[in-house]
Amino acid sequence: MIEVSRRGFLRGVLAGGGALSLAVTFGCGDKNATRIEHADRTGELAANLYITVKPDGRIGLTINKAEMGQGVTTAYMTMVAEELGVPIDRIDMKYADSHPGMRESFNMQITGGSTSTKEAFGGLRHGAAAAREMLVAAAAADWRVPVTECSVADGKVVHAGGHTIGYGELTKRAAHLAVPAHPTPKARKDYTLVGKSDRRVDARAKVAGTAVFGIDFTVPDMVNAHVIHGPVYGASPTQVTADAAKRRVGVIDVIALPFGVAIVAAKYWQARAAAQDVTVAWSKGDVHGLDTAKMAQAMRDYHEDGTVAVDQGDAGKVLAHATTKVEVIYEAPYLAHAAMEPQNATAMVHGDRAEVWAPTQSPTIVQTMVGHALGIDRENVLVHVLLCGGGFGRRAIGDVCVQAALISKRVGKPVKLTWTRESDMTQGFYRPVYAVAMKGSTHDGKVDAVAINCLSQSIALSSSDLIDAALPGIPGPIKKMVVNGLLAMIGSNSVPDMFSTEGLSNTPYQFGNLHVASSPVQNKLPVCSWRSVGNSVTGFVMESFVDELAVAAKQDPFAFRRKMLPTTGKQARVLDALEKLSGWSTAPKSGVGRGMARHFAFETEVGEVAEVEIVDNRIKVRRVYCVVDCGLAVNPDLVKAQMEGGIIFGLSAALDQEITLVDGVVQQTNFDTFPPLRMFEAPEIIVQVIESPDDPTGVGEPGLPPASAAVANAIFALTGTRLRRMPLQRAWNERGAK
Amino acid sequence: MKLQINGKPVDVDVPSDTPLLWVLREEVGLTGTKFGCGKALCGACTVHVDGNAKRSCVTAVGDVGDKPIVTIEGIASDAVLHPVQEAWIAENVPQCGYCQCGQIMSAVALLRAKPQPTDAEIDAAMSANLCRCGTYPRIRRAVHRAADAIAAGAAK
Numbered sequence: 001m002i003e004v005s006r007r008g009f010l011r012g013v014l015a016g017g018g019a020l021s022l023a024v025t026f027g028c029g030d031k032n033a034t035r036i037e038h039a040d041r042t043g044e045l046a047a048n049l050y051i052t053v054k055p056d057g058r059i060g061l062t063i064n065k066a067e068m069g070q071g072v073t074t075a076y077m078t079m080v081a082e083e084l085g086v087p088i089d090r091i092d093m094k095y096a097d098s099h100p101g102m103r104e105s106f107n108m109q110i111t112g113g114s115t116s117t118k119e120a121f122g123g124l125r126h127g128a129a130a131a132r133e134m135l136v137a138a139a140a141a142d143w144r145v146p147v148t149e150c151s152v153a154d155g156k157v158v159h160a161g162g163h164t165i166g167y168g169e170l171t172k173r174a175a176h177l178a179v180p181a182h183p184t185p186k187a188r189k190d191y192t193l194v195g196k197s198d199r200r201v202d203a204r205a206k207v208a209g210t211a212v213f214g215i216d217f218t219v220p221d222m223v224n225a226h227v228i229h230g231p232v233y234g235a236s237p238t239q240v241t242a243d244a245a246k247r248r249v250g251v252i253d254v255i256a257l258p259f260g261v262a263i264v265a266a267k268y269w270q271a272r273a274a275a276q277d278v279t280v281a282w283s284k285g286d287v288h289g290l291d292t293a294k295m296a297q298a299m300r301d302y303h304e305d306g307t308v309a310v311d312q313g314d315a316g317k318v319l320a321h322a323t324t325k326v327e328v329i330y331e332a333p334y335l336a337h338a339a340m341e342p343q344n345a346t347a348m349v350h351g352d353r354a355e356v357w358a359p360t361q362s363p364t365i366v367q368t369m370v371g372h373a374l375g376i377d378r379e380n381v382l383v384h385v386l387l388c389g390g391g392f393g394r395r396a397i398g399d400v401c402v403q404a405a406l407i408s409k410r411v412g413k414p415v416k417l418t419w420t421r422e423s424d425m426t427q428g429f430y431r432p433v434y435a436v437a438m439k440g441s442t443h444d445g446k447v448d449a450v451a452i453n454c455l456s457q458s459i460a461l462s463s464s465d466l467i468d469a470a471l472p473g474i475p476g477p478i479k480k481m482v483v484n485g486l487l488a489m490i491g492s493n494s495v496p497d498m499f500s501t502e503g504l505s506n507t508p509y510q511f512g513n514l515h516v517a518s519s520p521v522q523n524k525l526p527v528c529s530w531r532s533v534g535n536s537v538t539g540f541v542m543e544s545f546v547d548e549l550a551v552a553a554k555q556d557p558f559a560f561r562r563k564m565l566p567t568t569g570k571q572a573r574v575l576d577a578l579e580k581l582s583g584w585s586t587a588p589k590s591g592v593g594r595g596m597a598r599h600f601a602f603e604t605e606v607g608e609v610a611e612v613e614i615v616d617n618r619i620k621v622r623r624v625y626c627v628v629d630c631g632l633a634v635n636p637d638l639v640k641a642q643m644e645g646g647i648i649f650g651l652s653a654a655l656d657q658e659i660t661l662v663d664g665v666v667q668q669t670n671f672d673t674f675p676p677l678r679m680f681e682a683p684e685i686i687v688q689v690i691e692s693p694d695d696p697t698g699v700g701e702p703g704l705p706p707a708s709a710a711v712a713n714a715i716f717a718l719t720g721t722r723l724r725r726m727p728l729q730r731a732w733n734e735r736g737a738k
Numbered sequence: 739m740k741l742q743i744n745g746k747p748v749d750v751d752v753p754s755d756t757p758l759l760w761v762l763r764e765e766v767g768l769t770g771t772k773f774g775c776g777k778a779l780c781g782a783c784t785v786h787v788d789g790n791a792k793r794s795c796v797t798a799v800g801d802v803g804d805k806p807i808v809t810i811e812g813i814a815s816d817a818v819l820h821p822v823q824e825a826w827i828a829e830n831v832p833q834c835g836y837c838q839c840g841q842i843m844s845a846v847a848l849l850r851a852k853p854q855p856t857d858a859e860i861d862a863a864m865s866a867n868l869c870r871c872g873t874y875p876r877i878r879r880a881v882h883r884a885a886d887a888i889a890a891g892a893a894k
Contacts, residue, residue: 069834069871198830206835207823207842209770209810216769249753269760273753340774340782340836340870389772389836390870421775637830641876645833648872671779671868680861682874 032178039175047131047179049101050124051080057155057168059086061093064102066111066361067202068339068391069645070700071638074201075117076124078634082193083128083186084167085152088201098363098383107470110362112396112529114602114698117634121696129183131174138174139165188632198637214359214386215344215418222346222414223252225407226271228278229260232664233428233525234286237261245277254278255410262407268418285664286524292334292433292660299435299455299521300329306453306519309496309505313513315439318449322441326548330438331725332537333658335431335530336674341389342424347404348414349374354381354405355414359388361396368469369398370405378469392649393529397429398465425674426666430659431530432457432500433521434537438545440511442553446563447546449513456500456537458520460490462527490520499529503538503705508571508600509546509564525661531649532701535601539705540654540712540726543597547713548722557596557713558584570605570629573690574598581688582609582625592622593718597709602698604630608647610683610710612718619729621651621683621711626703628687631694639699640687646703647685652676654708655729742804743768744812754800758792759783761799762809770810770839774868781867784840785809791847793866810839813846821891822846825884826877833871841867845881854885 038046043055052060061080065072073093081088096102102109104119132152139157140147142165149160156164188195205211230236240261242254250270255262261280265271319325345358347370354374360366363383371378388395404417419427434456441449460467467483489495496505496518505516530536550560558579565571575598579585588594591613598607611623626643633639656675660667668674708726715732716722723731741748743766750765757776762768762785771794774782778793785794786808813820819827822845832838841864848855848863855863860881869877 069832071833200830200832202835203827203830203832204819206832206838207826208814208819209768209839211835212769213772213836215773216763267760267764269752269756269764272760273756338870340772340780340834340868342773388834390834392870418773421777421780641830641833641873644875645872648874649870670777671775672777676868676870677872677874678865678868679874679877680865682872682878685875 032176035175039172043171045131045134045171045174047134048127051127051131053131053135053167053171053174055168055171057090057166059084059091061091062096063093064096064099064104064109065116066095066359066385066388066391066395068111068361068388068395070116070642071200071635072111072116074199074638075634076120077201078193078197079120079125080128082191083125084132086155088193088197090155095385097385098367098381100379103364108362108364110364110396111391112361112393114604114701117696117699118603125185126183129185130180133180133183134174134177135167135170137177138170139163142173194634195632195636197635200638211387213341213389214357215341215389217346217357217386218416219346219348219357219414222416223264223266223411224268224271225262225264225404225415225417226268226275227260227262227403227417227419227423228275228280229423229427230280230282230285232282232285232288233426233666235282235284237280238283239281241279242277245274248274248277253411255407257403257406259403264407264411264415268416287661288664290523290525290661290664295433295521296331296435299433300331302435302455302519303437304519306455306517307494307496308515308517309501310514310516313449315449315451315513315515318513319439319441319451322443322449324443324552325439325441326545326552327439328545328548328724330434330436330541330544332434332540333660333726334433334525334527335653335657336425336659336668337392337394337530338425338671338674338676339388339390339392339394342421343394343400343419344417345401345404346414346416347401347408349405349409352376352380355384356381356401356405357384357386358401359386359395360398360401361388361391361393362398362469365396365466365469366398366401369402369465372465373402374405374409392531393533394429397528399427399429421671422669425669428526429462429528430525431536432459432527434500436537436541438541440545440549442549445553445555445560447509447511447549450511451515452504452517454501454504454516454518455521456518457523457527458490458497459499459527459529459533460497461487461520461522491522499534501538502534503599503601504542507542508566511564531646532601532704535599535701535705536650536653539597539599539601540708543599543706543709544712544724547595547597547709547716561598570692570694571598571600573692574605574607574627574629577688577690578607578609578625578627581627581686584609593714593716595710595713595715595717597706597713599702599705601702601705604628604697604699604702606643606702606706608706608710610707610714612711612714614715614718617733619655619711619715619732620681621655623684623686624707624710626685626687627690628703629690629692629694630699630702631692631696633689634696636689639689642699643687643703644685646701647707648677648682650704650707651683651711654711654726656727658727658730739799740804741799741802742806744808745806750799752799755798758785758794758797758799758802758807762794768809768811772836772839774837779868780837781844782837782840784843784867786843786847789847789850791844810843813842820846821887822849822880822884825880825887828883829876829880831873831876831880833873837867837869841869841877845877845884848881849885849888853889855881
């Protein structure tokens, strides 16, 4: 994937001129002139695409990310407040609309891959420093003093000689100065907010009920839609009877579309209630006949080596001569994301243009998908980002936006489409299924070879729109060839699928001899990123397996891992702190099993120890100790919250959740059959955030991968039974059965 | 149909089998009450009817009659938040925040019935409310904090 660099951001800064409003055009005329003109007209210093200083001294911040609970708005406001020397509450934030200049991640405007804070530390922070330097330079010039004698405090520039002036009075003069190409951000030792602040900026609105989520959003003249989806993913209506429904109060139209039957009404409930008066005959659908139990068996029985992603040393040879050897298969099911806010979007199509308001992780993917569906250029699709009631990867897919747009095109009005929970859960884009065959050997108390064959469904193969969205500047027909060529290579197993082996192929373990191969499982049920993506499975696989090897080698799990991990840096810091925090040297009390796991994902190291009991055959996770090294923690309490959230999200999946299909029909439709962990089973969670010397790295996802393995390892410690298939509760119930 | 919502009389013209949730959201414009599952499985739609926590997604508006309805918008007075809301902020509970209004409505009802709940009582009362962000440990702490704040307020 494409590296996101500070340089990339600064290019945006320099090219951006005064573009805070989308109305400001890029690339024509003198950039400084654009900024000066903007300042003369509005009194604002628009330092770059993201940061503007207003005449009243307040700071406008445009965030090109989605807030879905991870705290990105808090983190970004904290970083900008720190650089500019203003209190956080003097910043007014808004979400960026879709904008070509804001495609900062993988050539897209996207919130994912736990990248936001890292990106902003490289980019936004420098943009804020640049704004500060312009304000300081303007004041210093006014006072005829060197900038080195000036500092900033509480929204003012201060000179050692006693002058002070508020930012608001400097905006116009600062706009006449060039944007510094190499601004110097504040030194870490001088921070007063970053690493110290523990508040969330959005808590009050969220507890008062005033926060406006996508589902709460309205535009004038808007109508509401409910879609009846078919019983099998991809089924289309072949015959629709809706006369009675059309006569109901409020109902505007009932429309058969390729993806289902849309009922459009003034109010949502009018549309939803009218569904009982609609009968539909369906085509067979894209995944007709798909049976996940048969699929799992076929994956278990598949033994051909796949495309090689890593081949260090000669694992095959070492394994062939090994005396202490472990050969096992780990499995993981499809999973729905099931964010609390059901999928929804509001769309308006007018001619060859479309406007979408959606709780989305990626305006660029929505632009691409809606553009394709409507047959219009993606730049003609304007996307407004709304607050997300959870995302977890599912909101990086624009299918609900496409459906809203196609309905709007038919009714000629803005349409808000709200999916039912049942549609949210059955309409595809799942975490991929996996079967991972692991072979490993130990010698002299150390692992000396690991060979991995990873079977999973490819996210890349499911998401041609995603790849399409990430390839800028290539003309349509050529891009189509590139995308299709890339997909064909993955599909024919000519290149490895990086999503499926992440967490295995880039493991920090030094095994000496490592072989990693992968093969894509192919069907038409779409899959997508799910919190921590491939790591959600590979963390379970690798850490369960290392635990098995430690048992085979009769080694303590901490000591065993230390022999294969770097002796300094994140891995070492986390292992040391976790051993201490969890009281590992003291045996757990009787009836309690204890297991540990660690994983490195999104450049962050997380280690966890789980304490588990089994009560009436129910796996009870009582306590989880967690240590995280994510570099500098911008808001340490938010980091803790993300670890807690990642652990509980991971435990829900590890213990109970799976999406299964019988004859193409998804069997889980709501929270009764796809149960998230509830309060009474939520473990106590104790998190330690390492005071790390490194720059910020990912936080939203890395807490999840170790949780499942820590629990499985604890169950083994308690019972001697090794559970190698998620969900673990079902594996426990079926233990011993063949 | 006449309803009593947050202390005010409200007239709505809807079929009596319309779920209270959608009456609140679409007819009255109170969108703090959320749609999550439609089957009383997640608690995002929790409101108080006659002082009791109810899942408004499965409560037909016709069955409510003149019983007082209180939503998240009705538990605070103007600028002053309810102690439970304050405790939620103090413990940094919300992540995405979508479920939290329902969580808070359940907690307010719990504390009215049991001013100093044990962990087991919190588990029993709050387990009908799902949170996908995993804020449960903080909710537990916030309920205790709110209980203490309410007790301290009453002692004054």
